[in-house]
Amino acid sequence: MTNLTLTSEYKSFGGKLGFYSHASSTCNVEMRFAVYQPPQALQKPVPVLYFLSGLTSTEENFMMKAGAQRYAAEYGLMLVAPDTSPRNTGIPGEDDDWDFGTGAGFYVDATEEPWHQHYQMYSYVVQELPALIAANFPAQIDKQGIFGHSMGGHGALVCALRNPQLYKSVSAFAPIVAPMRSPWGQKVFSGYLGSNQESWRLYDASELVKQAKYHSPILIDQGTADKYLTDQLLPEVFVQACAEVNQPLTLRYQEGYDHGYYFIASFIEDHIRYHAIALEKSQ
């Protein structure tokens, strides 16, 4: 494997789950990610589905808790889950808050010191990681989809809306769809991007969708018992933005579900099927 260290590997649903580390040229520090290769990948290259996790998560949470491998094996998709931030960078205070710094890279390219040198999660996810996947795994790199949860749902929407040619499908669980209006978003954008809110717009799905519609319908699941629903997630802002530009959106409010992985696991099959169909159809 070029430039990758395999740290552990497990057989799962006839396929292979591996955890990897590597020296990242984008984040200038060691980065980690997980890859699930379905059994079909033994015979031929398969489409790739990236999952971006939420605040405090690592590359492990999704693979351990979502129950996704069963469906990835059924539909023949490779799953890739990166860590949520650089770690152990030496930046003073990087571990002080659970919603800023370590575990909270927010999928932006930081422009502010001292974060700028390492916190380049947008470029890492969109450029360096897909290049590593293409070089080291049996991946159909022209068939990539992306999804995520909460902070990672925000990241997935931003990556897809800014790079519709790279991502043929996008979906999210309880995403932060209007970070410029949410306390989490305002805190991290101030720290990573500075006070000029023009630069924040590049990382706000509700702003981006108004600039350029996405080529395919977007799927979002949102629990009604999610404690972050009304102050942090603000799905109604995205609904309004999509309506303004006639962007097809399926937003499903799931009665009684909270923000956690029991919710994600309940609807993971729908999301994987949605991506499998879209990636199969894509050119």
Ligand SMILES: N[C@@H](CCC(=O)N[C@@H](CSC=O)C(=O)NCC(=O)O)C(=O)O
């Ligand atoms: N520590 C926090 C709770 C953090 C939390 O709920 N993280 C979510 C994502 S929230 C938005 O991005 C998560 O996915 N956690 C990982 C998991 O495995 O559940 C607190 O004390 O409130």
